[in-house]
């Protein structure tokens with residue numbers, strides 16, 4: 001499975017890559033705009049932090065397939081490394097995915113709200129599909145059920161496209177999405193940290209240190225044992 005960080009914030013990316021076993025970063029136009037930066041320069045900075053091998057997903061903005069294709073080619077030319085072009089699963093987006101995938105360009109179909117959108121994007125040649133779990137829940141749907149249906153359809157038809165479950169606001173949605181067999185998740189920094197937080201873990205660590213220091217002295221570690 002793959003862990004991706006859903007952010008365009010450089011400090012968050014540095015932190016996640018320092019601490020966690022990261023596979024990539026996903027950005028979207030909102031996340032980039034929030035940083036108030038030059039788009040291409042910023043993507044280059046992200047690439048420098050994560051390295052050439054790590055996946056970087058960057059989104060196009062246009063509404064027509066023709067211009068989406070031009071934007072995709074521009075991004076590929078400017079940003080090197082393991083780059084995935086994110087294209088929304090509109091009919092124009094599907095057309096762009098169909099054409100770009102034939103040229104061997106790696107694509108992520110984004111803004112997926114139904115399993116049929118995911119199936120169509122996969123058939124058009126997307127490497128990943130990104131269902132927006134929390135946003136589906138916010139319109140009284142079940143994001144996890146949509147993820148589950150996509151995973152099932154891909155298994156049924158032996159489709160290689162991977163599910164990149166996205167748009168999370170809590171750990172349980174991440175957990176339930178992964179239980180369906182979703183291949184990858186993209187999660188914001190706050191939720192990412194919460195994936196491993198537990199008060200009993202912190203309590204246990206404190207207790208170990210207290211017991212150790214009672215016997216061996218304050219501040220002593222394994223390195224002080226001869």
Ligand code: E4P
Nearest residue numbers: 006026027028130166167168
């Ligand atoms: C996916 O790639 C999107 O960037 C994303 O997960 C949207 O998440 P949000 O609903 O938290 O904005």
